[in-house]
Every structure is written in structure tokens, then in C-alpha cells.
Amino acid sequence: MxxxxxxxxxxxxxxxxxxxxxxxxxxxxxxxxxxxxxxxxxxxxxxxxxxxxxxxxxxxxxxxxxxxxxxxxxxxxxxxxxxxxxxxxxxxxxxxxxxxxxxxxxxxxxxxxxxxxxxxxxxxxxxxxxxxxxxxxxxxxxxxxxxxxxxxxxxxxxxxxxxxxxxxxxxxxxxxxxxxxxxxxxxxxxxxxxxxxxxxxxxxxxxxxxxxxxxxxxxxxxxxxxxxxxxxxxxxxxxxxxxxxxxxxxxxxxxxxxxxxxxxxxxxxxxxxxxxxxITWAQELMSDARPEAYSWPDGQHRQNEATVVGRVTWVSRKHFETANRHSFTSWQAQRVIGNEDALVPRLAAAVQEWNSRSCLRNPGGGCRKEPVYFEFGTMELGDHRWYPDQLQILARTSVLMAVHGAGCFNEVWLRRSTSTMIEVLHNSAGNHHYANIAAMIGLPYIDMGSAHDPDTLAARLTQAMDETAVRMAAVHERKMAADKDAAAMLRGG
Known part of the structure; x- marks a missing residue:
């Protein structure tokens, strides 16, 4: 235990x-x-x-x-x-x-x-x-x-x-x-x-x-x-x-x-x-599933100590929907997004396009200065155990994207200071479950309404990465400064 x-x-x-x-x-x-x-x-x-x-x-x-x-x-x-x-x-x-x-x-x-x-x-x-x-x-x-x-x-x-x-x-x-x-x-x-x-x-x-x-x-x-x-x-x-x-x-x-x-x-x-x-208490109870619980081996972190790695996670329901399509209630059936095969590659491309404009990848005039880049991945919750598999992915997620449903509740496992939730309310207007929870815990939240056009979602994801990266870089900079101060105090002692 x-x-x-x-x-x-x-x-x-x-x-x-x-x-x-x-x-x-x-x-x-x-x-x-x-x-x-x-x-x-x-x-x-x-x-x-x-x-x-x-x-x-x-x-x-x-x-x-x-x-x-x-x-x-x-x-x-x-x-x-x-x-x-x-x-x-x-x-x-x-x-x-x-x-x-x-x-x-x-x-x-x-x-x-x-x-x-x-x-x-x-x-x-x-x-x-x-x-x-x-x-x-x-x-x-x-x-x-x-x-x-x-x-x-x-x-x-x-x-x-x-x-x-x-x-x-x-x-x-x-x-x-x-x-x-x-x-x-x-x-x-x-x-x-x-x-x-x-x-x-x-x-x-x-x-x-x-x-x-x-x-x-x-x-x-x-x-x-x-x-x-x-x-x-x-x-x-x-x-x-x-x-x-x-x-x-x-x-x-x-x-x-x-x-x-x-x-x-x-x-x-x-x-x-x-x-x-x-939420803070629950995250603390499960903190060994979070990345910050693990220290870097000596020397490894110093190679890229200024770099901040984020993750964009699309919560998919495709396997579940395919397996249960004949037994859905009318409420479940109307929330199915039919274009996920086109949507996911467009979101992945948006992440790569965003990364390519970073000074980390292409230094030069006009590049994005925040030392942040994002990985992209999909996650079907039903394919993973909640602990530790789901939690380890969610704990590394900076932008969580999902169609309205219980999967959106996983916003509670994100870091409030460095994360964003994007909810697609496909045929689910007026259901403010996850907007309210995000407001209660101070998590930035984006309501996409019923928009699920790949280009529209990709554009909004790009804006979310812009906004989230600024917060991620600021938090990382403060942490680096605190680490340096702590190291200096040890040397002085």
C-alpha cells in the first residue's frame, strides 16, 4: 500500500x-x-x-x-x-x-x-x-x-x-x-x-x-x-x-x-x-501516478532543463460506440460523432504545426519563444485501467479534449495552473456539468458547442495551446528559479 x-x-x-x-x-x-x-x-x-x-x-x-x-x-x-x-x-x-x-x-x-x-x-x-x-x-x-x-x-x-x-x-x-x-x-x-x-x-x-x-x-x-x-x-x-x-x-x-x-x-x-x-486532496492521494513524483537521473535533466513537454489528449469513444451501437439509448446515440477518423488526424496535424513554429524547432525571426512543445495522443478510457494507466496519461495532459459525457469528468485530474479543458457539446447543449466543475476548481474551460468540424476544432485547439503554453512556461520558470535557489542554499550551507 x-x-x-x-x-x-x-x-x-x-x-x-x-x-x-x-x-x-x-x-x-x-x-x-x-x-x-x-x-x-x-x-x-x-x-x-x-x-x-x-x-x-x-x-x-x-x-x-x-x-x-x-x-x-x-x-x-x-x-x-x-x-x-x-x-x-x-x-x-x-x-x-x-x-x-x-x-x-x-x-x-x-x-x-x-x-x-x-x-x-x-x-x-x-x-x-x-x-x-x-x-x-x-x-x-x-x-x-x-x-x-x-x-x-x-x-x-x-x-x-x-x-x-x-x-x-x-x-x-x-x-x-x-x-x-x-x-x-x-x-x-x-x-x-x-x-x-x-x-x-x-x-x-x-x-x-x-x-x-x-x-x-x-x-x-x-x-x-x-x-x-x-x-x-x-x-x-x-x-x-x-x-x-x-x-x-x-x-x-x-x-x-x-x-x-x-x-x-x-x-x-x-x-x-x-x-x-x-480535487487537490484526491490528486495528492494519487500523487505517485503523477510525473512530478519521479526525479530525473543525475545529469539527464540538465540537457534540456528549460524545455516543457505538454500533451494534447483526445478522449475517444470509438471502440465503445462500435461495440454498443445497437444497444444505445436515444441520448447516447445522438452524441456519437461520425467523423472521428477525419477529426483525429487534423488535430494531430494542428499540434505538429504549432510545434513547428516554436523556437525550439525553428529558431529565427517570429518564432514562438515559450520553451514548450506538445505531444498528441488519443485515449479510449475503456481500454485502460483507471490506476495507474489512465491517471498517468491524464496527469501528463495539458489540453484535454472530449465529447460531452463522463469522460469529460477527467478534467479533475489535470493541473489547474497549466491545463485546459475543451468540451464538444455535440447535441448536448444546456448540459453544464463539466463547465461548472471547471469553474468550481479554477480550470480554464472552452465550450465548443456542437462544432465538430475538424478545421474549426483544430483552430480552437491552436488557440488553447497558445494560451496554455504561456502558463506552462511561467510555472516552469518559477520552479527552475526555486530549484536554483534551493541548490544555492545547499552550497552555501
Whole structure:
């Protein structure tokens, strides 16, 4: 397990990444916070969620508390619901999972009493209000109150007691990067709200998925979050009967995360301290897949130390579309671009044309002075493992180009300071998922609308390389200067 990425006790100090994001957004406090944006996507978002605390049970030796984020354009349903509990007993895993085990269902169908607390239950929400988050499966189906003596029998037995915190999560669609990362965002937000942060830093937390979904894209990321514990897929590794959990966190369902709470049909343009923080944190957790994790062998870097190598990556769906063309929904079918065989060579040519005008290649009057050149490559996400294959390519990408779809979500793995996202909204106008995420994290973003003519896209790519190269060169120059200063200090010492 690559614990060198982050010390396991430090990685759950999510407040650090949130505070760093606030410092970036406010220019270390010199720029006022946009209160509207902060209320929706920053500290105000966390404050409003935390202020809505309601107790599901009172008195006795257990607690069960939930936090309801205020709704936004969701009718009578509540917003996201995150819950915590102490001294909760899982009576029998098989009774809790139900159809997940017997019928291979995606979501559990728990029996009453499969989750137990020793306190007086008073559920503040109706089943309809929480049904679309599947919180009803806990609050209305599984949870039941038991005598304190029954709780004591389970919680006093070390063989049946889990002392460290456990995060229970129901995953909606872990085969979709956009939706799967919503679970990560909700986890990060939950830890910002969680009162007992010191316990997490001392003991860590394990992840328990209590669904029938596939394991999904970000399994390695979840492994690193859970370390030193193992992730537990409850359908594969049931707990013993009457297992007592001292500290439980129960996730909000992912389709009510921060970046979908206000609907992707609305363009926000807001910076988000929460989203910026969680992206920086996730990149840090996976930093061994990034190029900067590897040092140059002695002498090699000095040959071309001023040169900056970028990459333009076109995210293709051609293999997927060919294999599944007869089973597409109407929504999937209308997003297919039919001219990719002509488009990709034109984009590759645009990159070579751009490189040829650099002073690195053709010194002389009028050449481009930034010491940057770009490689070009296509990437079919379904042909590569997320870790390490996809991440290593994405981490070297300076300009990411993709047709609207979950592949665009990989913009979150780019370096914000030296990268650009170009989205082709082919027959997908009005879907601002990735424009909003780019705005939240401060990533330059280009909306190509439905334009997919090769020459039009090549021209816009050229402009993007012009703009991105300036930022890449400036960052590299600062890094070289810092390295020289550090070397000089060592020599002086």
C-alpha cells in the first residue's frame, strides 16, 4: 500500500485542503469571497448543511443524528442527508442486504431490526422525503430500537465490536466516473461536518459499501482513503451477527452531491472551496501516478532543463460506440460523432504545426519563444485501467479534449495552473456539468458547442495551446528559479 502518498493519519484532516482552497480563492485573504458562491459551494454550503442537524433518536446509550442540506429545486424532497451514529448494532448482514444477496439487486432491502440502537426513535422525515436517496432503507426499514441490555451484550464483546469509525456508502453508479466521484465529494463534505475529527486522525476510517454495484473506477482511491483498513464490500464479507459499531457515518446518496445539487442545466461560474479542496486532496492521494513524483537521473535533466513537454489528449469513444451501437439509448446515440477518423488526424496535424513554429524547432525571426512543445495522443478510457494507466496519461495532459459525457469528468485530474479543458457539446447543449466543475476548481474551460468540424476544432485547439503554453512556461520558470535557489542554499550551507 503506497502510504508514502500521504501519512495515513494526516489524509483525513480534510480541513487542511479546504483551508488551502480558501486561501487560493481569496488570494490569501486579499480578495473578498463571493457570498453567493460560498453559500452554494463553499463554507456557507457546509454551514447550512451542518446547521440542519436533527436527531433520529434521543436518550439511551446510542445516538443517531442526520444533517439535511436545504433543498434546491427538488420539490418536496429534502437535499442531501448525511448521518452519524454511535453504538449501532448490525444484527445480521443477510437481513440488512436482502435482495442484494438473494437476487443480485443493486440496492439493499433490509428487514426491520437488522440495524439496532438503544434510544427512542423519532424519525424526522417521511419515507417519500428520503426515498430517492435510499436513506429510507436505514431510517424506515432497517432501524429499530432495542433494550439497553441487548445493546450492552453486543457492545461489550470485543470479538463483535468495531472500535474505529466506519463509513457506510451506497453507490449509485461506480462505472460512471462523474457519478462515482460524487461519493468522494460527499465523503469529503461529511468529514468537514463531522464533529469528532480528532478521532479520525487518530484511528482512521474504513469504507463499507453495502450495495450490489460493481467495484468501480476509483477503487484505488478508496483503498488509500481507508488505509490502514481494508475496504469492505458487505455482500462479499459480511460482519458477524450482532456486530457493534462504536462510530458510524452513513453517506448521502451520490446523486445529491455538491456539483449536482443545483442541477447541471444551470451555469454557475462559481469557484468552490469544497470542490477545489476535494480535487487537490484526491490528486495528492494519487500523487505517485503523477510525473512530478519521479526525479530525473543525475545529469539527464540538465540537457534540456528549460524545455516543457505538454500533451494534447483526445478522449475517444470509438471502440465503445462500435461495440454498443445497437444497444444505445436515444441520448447516447445522438452524441456519437461520425467523423472521428477525419477529426483525429487534423488535430494531430494542428499540434505538429504549432510545434513547428516554436523556437525550439525553428529558431529565427517570429518564432514562438515559450520553451514548450506538445505531444498528441488519443485515449479510449475503456481500454485502460483507471490506476495507474489512465491517471498517468491524464496527469501528463495539458489540453484535454472530449465529447460531452463522463469522460469529460477527467478534467479533475489535470493541473489547474497549466491545463485546459475543451468540451464538444455535440447535441448536448444546456448540459453544464463539466463547465461548472471547471469553474468550481479554477480550470480554464472552452465550450465548443456542437462544432465538430475538424478545421474549426483544430483552430480552437491552436488557440488553447497558445494560451496554455504561456502558463506552462511561467510555472516552469518559477520552479527552475526555486530549484536554483534551493541548490544555492545547499552550497552555501
Amino acid at each position: 503506497p502510504v508514502h502518498v500521504l501519512g495515513w493519519k494526516d489524509k483525513l484532516n480534510v480541513q487542511r485542503w479546504f483551508d488551502d482552497a480558501m486561501a487560493e480563492i481569496t488570494q490569501n485573504g486579499t480578495t473578498p469571497v463571493d457570498r453567493n458562491c460560498d453559500d452554494k459551494f463553499g463554507q456557507g454550503y457546509i454551514n447550512r448543511w451542518k446547521a440542519s442537524r436533527k436527531d433520529v433518536c434521543t436518550g439511551g446509550k446510542s445516538t443517531f443524528t442526520c444533517y439535511e442540506h436545504p433543498p434546491h429545486d427538488h420539490g418536496s424532497n429534502i437535499g442531501s442527508l448525511f448521518c452519524t451514529a454511535t453504538n449501532l448494532v448490525l444484527a445480521k448482514t443477510e437481513d440488512f442486504l436482502g435482495d442484494v444477496l438473494t437476487k443480485g439487486a443493486r440496492y439493499p432491502t433490509p428487514k426491520k431490526g437488522s440495524a439496532q440502537v438503544a434510544c427512542k426513535l423519532n424519525v424526522p422525515w417521511s419515507r417519500d422525503q428520503v426515498a430517492d436517496q435510499h436513506s429510507d432503507r436505514w431510517l424506515h426499514d432497517a432501524l429499530d430500537e432495542v433494550p439497553e441490555a441487548q445493546l450492552d451484550a453486543a457492545c461489550s464483546d470485543p470479538a463483535r465490536t468495531v472500535d474505529y469509525p466506519v463509513y457506510f456508502v451506497t453507490r449509485m453508479d461506480p462505472t460512471n466516473a462523474f457519478h462515482h466521484f460524487e461519493e468522494v465529494v460527499n465523503f469529503f463534505s461529511a468529514l468537514l461536518m463531522y464533529d469528532d475529527k480528532e478521532l479520525l486522525k487518530k484511528q482512521g476510517i474504513t469504507i463499507v459499501a453495502f450495495d450490489g454495484a460493481p467495484k468501480g473506477f476509483f477503487l484505488e482511491l478508496w483503498r488509500r482513503i481507508a488505509y490502514p483498513y481494508r475496504i469492505r464490500f458487505l455482500r462479499e464479507r459480511p460482519y458477524p451477527e450482532n456486530t457493534c459499531f462504536k462510530q458510524v457515518l452513513i453517506a448521502a446518496m451520490p446523486h445529491r452531491s455538491l456539483y449536482t445539487h443545483f442541477w447541471p442545466g444551470q451555469r454557475t461560474g462559481c469557484r468552490s472551496a469544497v470542490m477545489t479542496g476535494v
